[in-house]
Amino acid sequence: VSIDYDAGLPPYRQLAGIIREQIRNGELAPGQVVPSYAMLVQTYGVARVTARKAIKLLESEGYVTVAQGWGTHVSDQLPS
Amino acid sequence: VSIDYDAGLPPYRQLAGIIREQIRNGELAPGQVVPSYAMLVQTYGVARVTARKAIKLLESEGYVTVAQGWGTHVSDQLPS
């Protein structure tokens, strides 16, 4: 799974979709650490700001919790 | 009083503000011991480096004096 820059959907939404799917299918379990921005940048070839934007989106949706200096984790209470 | 990680003000400044206020209203009197880093960490749930940064800020302002192995104390001469 990678980012398609020719798709209509902006990269940060694509990336959010990828991670959201990993959470929904249990690849990323509640409480588990979500790959850091640096990892996402390296893995998907996006800019850090883009990775952040994707994570912020997932945070607003309730899929993850973000804490400075600590990292991003999958929420214990996933949205329905 | 606790730390709000969503506030615009960074935690170390918030913590400094809390202690500064305790000094100004006499809760912490001149010569008295300021809670150790370990205590601040436990009480406010911040990292030790963050507690230290707050104390160093108060030291630069003249509110406290810091001494290795001895602890932090409220200055005898408080700033105006």
Next chain:
DNA sequence: AAATATTTGTACGTATGTATG
């Protein structure tokens, strides 16, 4: 004198927050 506990000092690695070009 010596061992132990407490406290501050320093350093490293890693992560997020924000601002600028």
Next chain:
DNA sequence: GCATACATACGTACAAATATT
């Protein structure tokens, strides 16, 4: 959207100074 730089923060480990036993 990307690249870069800097600020802030967490965790951990060890060093140094002081106090206590």
